[in-house]
Amino acid sequence: MILITGATGVLGKETINFLLKKGYPAGNIIALVRDDSKAADLKASGVVTISGNYDNYNSLLSAMKGVEKVLLVSGNDVVKRGSQHENVVKAAKESGVKHILYTSFHRKNETETSPIAFVAQSHIHTENIIKSSGLTYTILRNNIYLDMLPVFLGKVLETGVFYPAGDAKSAFASRNDMAExxxxxxxxQGHENKEYNLSNTENISFQDVADxxxxxxxxxxxxxxxxxxTYQKALAEAEVPAEYIGFFAGFAEAIKQGEFASGNTDLEKLLGRKPTSAKEFLTNVYK
Structure with a gap:
C-alpha cells in the first residue's frame, strides 16, 4: 500500500494519476485529503481516500495502517510545516511504514544568509528528522517548477519580462515531469536511502524566457x-499582498545568486526521456 499526502494538490494528484497509468492498482493507493469534497475524481478512479491533515496526529496514524510507502508532499504553510512534517514522520515510524519519500527542494545555500531561508529551513529540518528517524527514505530535491514562470511573469505580454533575476540561469522543470x-x-525498486536532483537538463535565464x-x-x-x-514597489502599486511581494522578491534574489542552476540532474534518468523544455512549456501556455 502507498499513501500519498496532499493528494488533492496538483503534485499529489498527478503522481496518483501517473501511478494509475502505469497499472498500479487503485485499491493499493491511499489518498490523504483535507477536504473530502475535492476527492470525488480520486474516489471515482478507485483510489482509497482518507480524511486527515498534518496537524491531526491520530488521523495520520489511521491513514498509515498497513502502509508500506508514504509520499510526504511538503505542506504549504511555511510557518507550521516543520512541526507538521514531524507529525508525519513520527506517525510513519509508529505505524511501521517501511519507506518515506519527501518532496524537498533544490538549493545551494543552506545558511540563514539565503534569500529564501524562510522556505529552506523547514525543508532542511524535515530532511534531517527523516534521516535520523531510521526510516528508509528517498529525498526529492525539486527545482522551481516551470509552472511558476507565468506567476513570476504576470502580465508579461503587456509589460515585458519584469523580474530582478539578473542574467543567472536556472534549471526550471515542469511539475508534471516531477510527478511522473x-x-x-x-x-x-532500488531507490532506498537516495537523494535525487529533479532539475531540467537545460538552464535558462529570464532573458532566454523573453526570447x-x-x-x-x-x-x-x-x-x-x-x-x-523598484520591483517590490511595482508589485505594491499593483496591489500584490505584502507576503507575496516578499516571496517573489526572495526567489528572484535566489535565482540571481544561482541557487537553482544545476549542472547535473536525475530527472531524465527517472523519466526515461528528456524533460519538458522551457520552450515546450511556454508554448503550451502562451501560444
Missing part, C-alpha cells in the same frame, strides 16, 4: 531587470 518521476520511484516568448508570440517582449526595491 515520483510515480516511477514509488512503483519501482522564447518573442518567438512564440511574434511580439517584441523585452527583459527588464529592475533592482529589487
Amino acid at each position: 518521476a515520483t510515480a516511477n520511484i514509488l512503483a519501482g 522564447i516568448l518573442n518567438a512564440i508570440t511574434g511580439k517584441t517582449i523585452s527583459y527588464l531587470n529592475p533592482d529589487s526595491t
